[in-house]
Amino acid sequence: MPDYPDYMVRPMAEADVIAVERLTSDAFYDYDVRTHRTGLPEPSRRAPDRSVNWHLRAKHIVQHDPGGCFVAEDESGIIGVAMSLRRDLTWILATYAVRPGLQGRGVGKQVLDAALTHGRGCLRGMIAASEDTPAVRRYRLAGFSMHPMMFLMGTVARAALPVVERVRPGSAGDIDLMNSVDRQVRDAAHGVDHELLTSMYRLVVADRSTGSGYAYVEPGGGPYLLAATNRRTATDLLWETLAASSPERTVTVGRLTAANEWAVDVGMAARMALHTEGFLALRHQKPPTPYLPSGHFL
Structure with a gap:
């Protein structure tokens, strides 16, 4: 995989699951805090039982779709991740995150571009997207239509x-x-x-x-x-x-x-x-x- 000035992008391995879970927990909590709306429950970090379930799902995806899972890594450890899967002729982005404070270095773009290669030959694509502006822009540039979601x-x-x-x-x-x-x-x-x-x-x-x-x-x-x-x-x-x-x-x-x-x-x-909240990107x-x-x- 290509190297960048201060980090590298490589395929994700099962051994990375614990570190990636921590990264996504931190990144999603940071996003929830920054975008919290008055009247909704206060943001909280992923509970231990949900972390265990996250590990199981992530290991499953890495095992069955190793060509769709990539991490960015620097001397401090894993700083970005994109995990994707193919089912029939549909490509699906399962998770996508960059360590808080490290946005703007191209990390998100590089891991997403790597994961998108797993969708070559697919007729369709699906992403459950937040309202994070840089991420939404990348999905749109990749040819996805943004459908607003509710909960x-x-x-x-x-x-x-x-x-x-x-x-x-x-x-x-x-x-x-x-x-x-x-x-x-x-x-x-x-x-x-x-x-x-x-x-x-x-x-x-x-x-x-x-x-x-x-x-x-x-x-x-x-x-x-x-x-x-x-x-x-x-x-x-x-x-x-x-x-x-x-x-x-x-x-x-x-x-x-x-x-x-x-x-x-x-x-x-x-x-x-x-x-x-967010978009279903199709x-x-x-x-x-x-x-x-x-x-x-x-």
Whole structure:
């Protein structure tokens, strides 16, 4: 890989995962502090249990997509990272960060350019982007269209929870079904990612003559990832994930595009508040629907 005046860019290895997790935790916390909005919860660093899950997801991506993961390193250690994956003919940016205070040295551009080479031959691309101006500019220059995103936050009104029928617990035996739903909704299966996610999250599945879908449920309630072949099925699955929350627990449903107003309607019915944040950056595709992407695997 090429060397630069005071750092080098190289492929990421599994041994880098712990250092990269710390880097991303610091970078995202720094961004959250700089952009904090009055009325929203105070920014906090990644909790230990979420760090463990981050390690598992990052190791999985490095193992399956070593050609899409790069770090920038200087004498102090790792100062930048871009991790990406390919699923069918879609390239996905999983994480992207530069050590706070080191912006402006070209680190972000170099690691992103390296990761983008993993997408050669892909027809489509997906990125869950923050509102960081330099990063958004790089995505746009790489040919991505920016679709504003929203998120729902609040405690779920228990009286609003409907009775959801024909939604069952899922398992690894449902991976073929889920890959089929993925291809119908976002043009690319999650494939090996489902093998990891079924071991990390509670899974609920709807498989009906009128529509199919699935959702991975966050430990405190709400969806980590949700996909369905129609809005009615997606609505039932979202309600099922919200029902998993406790009465006093604040739940977040993130990465909503205007194409997924069905989810906004569910959140409003649950008495949750709607906010705006970031962009879903897409190349050569429309916002998937009914679909709520995850952070790492989209």
